[in-house]
Amino acid sequence: MMMMMMKVSELVLVLSCVLCVSADVFHEDLAIGGCSDTDGEEMYSLDGEEKWYADFINKRGVEPLPSFIDHISYQEGTYEQAEADQQICRQNLKVDQQMYKNTPLQFDPPSSPMIYTRDKVELGVKNTLICHVSGFYPAPVNVSWTKNEQKVTEGTSINVPFPLKDGSFTQISRLDFIPQLGDVYTCTVRHPALNQPLTRIWGETQHLSVSRCAVFCGVGLTVGLLGVAAGTFFLIKGNECS
Structure with a gap:
């Protein structure tokens, strides 16, 4: 599946595929390659988890999964290949900008974060x-x-x-x-x-809710203890009178 996304003078190409590993189990293996006039992206994921992405600012490949999780280490030269892909992407971008320069732009706002x-x-x-x-x-x-x-x-x-x-x-x-x-x-x-x-x-609302709960629980506990003490007092007095 290839989708073309345009924002003013920018265009990003996205490539995705589904990998079947057996007759009963399907895994979604996704690769994203994209560029704009000023930025770029290359990322690989499996079943919704990022396995590797190119950090073009610090010029290195990043494996974001925690160290305690078994994951695939990408071979040497993967980041350099990502940089080469960016050059090809920007060449295609110039062509696509000419082809789609009059295409209406589509914008969808994010839902409430x-x-x-x-x-x-x-x-x-x-x-x-x-x-x-x-x-x-x-x-x-x-x-x-x-x-x-x-x-x-x-x-x-x-x-x-x-x-x-x-x-x-x-x-x-x-x-x-x-x-x-x-x-x-x-x-x-x-x-x-x-x-x-x-x-x-x-922040503040979360702390206040904890504090208020502590106050009310403390007051309830105090009242409860006073009630127990008062009941015990009258019970003892009643026994003495009898």
């Missing part, structure tokens, strides 16, 4: 905030983070756009952080199809 933590929240313990953005076209989206209304860049990362079966894309941005009481974080998503950015908040 989701923000959540990777692990259960413990104050003072390192964790990761995840901002999940999906359903947009064309790729990519721009995701930015703030902490207490101050922009944050350290500890942030974002994966390459991942195509969905309906032709739209999904991306996940991450922020490494240490939860502290009162801290408020935001994830803001920008895309050409949006009239204004989408922002989701994590």
Whole structure:
């Protein structure tokens, strides 16, 4: 399947295939190669998990799967081949720009992003905030983070756009952080199809809900203990009178 995606003077080509490994089991093996006037992408995945992608900024290949998961290591020269593919892609891009210069542009905005933590929240313990953005076209989206209304860049990362079966894309941005009481974080998503950015908040409301629960539970426990003590007192007094 080949889809052509245009954004002003940009065009991205996406190639996908399904690999059948037995009569009973199917696996989706996906390869993406794309370019624009200023950027490029090459990525390989299996069953929705990224196996390898080219980091054209730091000029290296990246295997994003955790070290404890068995995964295929790509042979030496894979990144260099990706750079060569980019040259071919840009040559094709110039031709396609001429052919489709009057084609109406299509834009689909992302659905409401989701923000959540990777692990259960413990104050003072390192964790990761995840901002999940999906359903947009064309790729990519721009995701930015703030902490207490101050922009944050350290500890942030974002994966390459991942195509969905309906032709739209999904991306996940991450922020490494240490939860502290009162801290408020935001994830803001920008895309050409949006009239204004989408922002989701994590922090104060979660801490308040924990604090309020602790207060109410503490009050309930105190009242309960007072009730038990009062009942015991009157029971003893009643026995003495009899």
